[in-house]
Amino acid sequence: MNTPADRIELFSYWRSSAAYRVRIGLNLKGLEHQITPVHLVRDGGQQHSEGYAALNPQELVPTLVHGDLVLHQSMAILEYLDEVFPEPPLLPDDAPGRARVRALAQLVACDLHPLNNLRVMQFFSDTWNVPQTEREDWTRHWMQVGFDAMERLLVESVDTGRFCHGDTPTLADCCLVPQLFNARRFNVDLGPYPTLVRIDEACLALPAFDAARPENQVDCAG
Amino acid sequence: MNTPADRIELFSYWRSSAAYRVRIGLNLKGLEHQITPVHLVRDGGQQHSEGYAALNPQELVPTLVHGDLVLHQSMAILEYLDEVFPEPPLLPDDAPGRARVRALAQLVACDLHPLNNLRVMQFFSDTWNVPQTEREDWTRHWMQVGFDAMERLLVESVDTGRFCHGDTPTLADCCLVPQLFNARRFNVDLGPYPTLVRIDEACLALPAFDAARPENQVDCAG
Numbered sequence: 001m002n003t004p005a006d007r008i009e010l011f012s013y014w015r016s017s018a019a020y021r022v023r024i025g026l027n028l029k030g031l032e033h034q035i036t037p038v039h040l041v042r043d044g045g046q047q048h049s050e051g052y053a054a055l056n057p058q059e060l061v062p063t064l065v066h067g068d069l070v071l072h073q074s075m076a077i078l079e080y081l082d083e084v085f086p087e088p089p090l091l092p093d094d095a096p097g098r099a100r101v102r103a104l105a106q107l108v109a110c111d112l113h114p115l116n117n118l119r120v121m122q123f124f125s126d127t128w129n130v131p132q133t134e135r136e137d138w139t140r141h142w143m144q145v146g147f148d149a150m151e152r153l154l155v156e157s158v159d160t161g162r163f164c165h166g167d168t169p170t171l172a173d174c175c176l177v178p179q180l181f182n183a184r185r186f187n188v189d190l191g192p193y194p195t196l197v198r199i200d201e202a203c204l205a206l207p208a209f210d211a212a213r214p215e216n217q218v219d220c221a222g
Numbered sequence: 223m224n225t226p227a228d229r230i231e232l233f234s235y236w237r238s239s240a241a242y243r244v245r246i247g248l249n250l251k252g253l254e255h256q257i258t259p260v261h262l263v264r265d266g267g268q269q270h271s272e273g274y275a276a277l278n279p280q281e282l283v284p285t286l287v288h289g290d291l292v293l294h295q296s297m298a299i300l301e302y303l304d305e306v307f308p309e310p311p312l313l314p315d316d317a318p319g320r321a322r323v324r325a326l327a328q329l330v331a332c333d334l335h336p337l338n339n340l341r342v343m344q345f346f347s348d349t350w351n352v353p354q355t356e357r358e359d360w361t362r363h364w365m366q367v368g369f370d371a372m373e374r375l376l377v378e379s380v381d382t383g384r385f386c387h388g389d390t391p392t393l394a395d396c397c398l399v400p401q402l403f404n405a406r407r408f409n410v411d412l413g414p415y416p417t418l419v420r421i422d423e424a425c426l427a428l429p430a431f432d433a434a435r436p437e438n439q440v441d442c443a444g
Contacts, residue, residue, distance in 0.1 A: 057371040057378075058329060069318050073332065076324035083317045095305045096291055102298035107280060109328075110295065114336045123363070128356070141345070149279040153294075156279075 008033035011055070011063040013040045013047075014217035017113055017178030018074040019062040023217075024174045025078045027208035029085045037219035040118055060119075075109055078171055090171045101165045104153065104172035108179045112146035115139075116182065136186055143179070143188050147196060150176075154195045162202050169203060177203045181214060230255035233274070233285040235262045236439035239335055239400030240296040241284040245439075246396045247300045249430035251307045259441035262340055282341075297331050300393055312393045323387045326375065326394035330401045334368035337361075338404065361408050365401070369415050372398075376417045384424050391425060399425045403436060 010026065012019040012035050026033050038061050039046045046052060047059045056063040056072055064071040066084075071077045082090045091098045114120070116139045124130035124138070154160045164172035180200045183190060190197050203209045214220055232248065234241035234257050248255050260283050261268045268274060269281045278285040278294055286293040288306075293299045304312045313320045336342070338361045346352035346360070376382045386394035402422045405412060412419050425431045436442055 057374040058333065058368075059371070060333070069321075071321050071325065073325040073328040075332070076321050076328055079324060080317055080321040083320065095302055098305065099291075099293050099298050099302040102301060103293065103295040106295040106298055106331075110297070110332045110336055111280065111282070114332055115342065120337065123360070128352070130350070134350070138345070146280075149281070152279040 006067055007065075009036055009065040010034070011036050011038050011052070011061055011065075012217070012219075013038055013061050014214045014220045016040065016061045017182055018060070018109075018117075020178035020181065020212055020214065021074045021109075021174045022062045022064060022077050022081075023212035024169075024177065024209055025081050025090060025171075027211050028088060028090065028169060028174075029081055031081070031085060035218065037217075039219065075105060075171070075175075078174060082171075088168065090169070090174065092165060092170065097159065097165060100157070100159060101170045101172045104150065104164050105170075105175040107146060107150055107153075108175040112142055113175075113179060113182075115142040116186075139186050140188050143183050143186070146179075147183070147188075147190075147193050151193045151195050154199070160195070163199055169206065169209075173199065173203050173209075176200060177209055228289055229287075231258055231287040232256070233258050233260050233277070233283055233287075234439070234441075235260050235269075235283050236436045236442045238262065238283045239404055240282070240331075240339075242400035242403065242434055242436065243296045243331075243396045244284045244286060244299050244303075245434035246391075246399065246431055247303050247312060247393075249433050250310060250312065250391060250396075251303055253303070253307060257440065259439075261441065297327060297393070297397075300396060304393075310390065312391070312396065314387060314392065319381065319387060322379070322381060323392045323394045326372065326386050327392075327397040329368060329372055329375075330397040334364055335397075335401060335404075337364040338408075358408055362410050365405050365408070365410050368401075369405070369410075369412075369418060373415045373417050376421070382417070385421055391428065391431075395421065395425050395431075398422060399431055 008031055010022060010033055012023060038052060047061060053059050055070055058072065062074055064077045071080055078090060091101055121135055124135050154164060159165050161167040163169050164176060177200055180196060230253055232244060232255055234245060260274060269283060275281050277292055280294065284296055286299045293302055300312060313323055343357055346357050376386060381387050383389040385391050386398060398418065399422055402418060
């Protein structure tokens, strides 16, 4: 679909849920791309290397390079992809629908995931000496708070379909699926969230989501 | 500008930086609106009341009601306002520019502010008994990490102008200004961030930003 001049390179880490979101988006759009792994732990964290920090001063993944353009922030990247490669769309065509999808995506990307990512866990262990069990309690706590709200928002809306919004995947699904991967990793009880689980299952049945799974990445540690 | 059928009501708290973002956006668009204060501490937190939780299951501010529509998440709300009331625009008209503005906004809204908001501080004090000085160290730490990256991104780009992107305010400025208010509240040294400070000053010289300041809200505790 994209031409050689439009070369797309994604700096990714197999287990990063922000990178996972963009992998899903690239696959849904059918865009050929190269994945360059950035190991977030090895070498003191390759995201802190001088070369990568020049590309992304936040020293976080993902970074997407499209031609000469360097893009940061998973949701900004997904919106960009949706504008430049509009088919199939990741956002509905009405303003209220787009607001709903963005709000669901941001529930995960702003209020849930940032509290649980690697650098936060490292702060707790290295600076505050918080024991692992308490760090994991923290992680589960914020996931549950976020999932409680998301389940309710999905159950109570007629706009919820096979996916978070209607019957085609959107930005919200790109955020939900990686977050459920994280939840399973931390043994969050998903019993109270039947709608999240049902949508996750519907997503992962699609090849675009399946190919983006952490366990299907070249840099997966197994 | 908006008609009575388009009545806009913002559920806000004077010191919430997410609500502050939306207040700026409403003012920049010149949209008449009613502000309904939600006190985040009083009554055990009015955002946890049954009535408000029905409106916003995340039990967070802001919530924007526009006619029959209930909208959550500050950035989703700002994007909605920009689509429905396009003038003046909060996003540039080119896809790379929009991606840059969204990434700067998300640097604040996804990676910085969520780590420092009230519910996180309450978790530290109530569940982990973290002393106030350490809680404030945490807050300053994440602001400095975020500001280091944002200053560099702004200094290194030719797209930075009087404001974060060019010479008119965007979504990025709506996020930056409330975050600098928070930084001052927590005595973050802003010396290393001359560009952030310069842009903040340019913003606050505009009546739309000035009227949105926490200290200019009806519910300001002074």
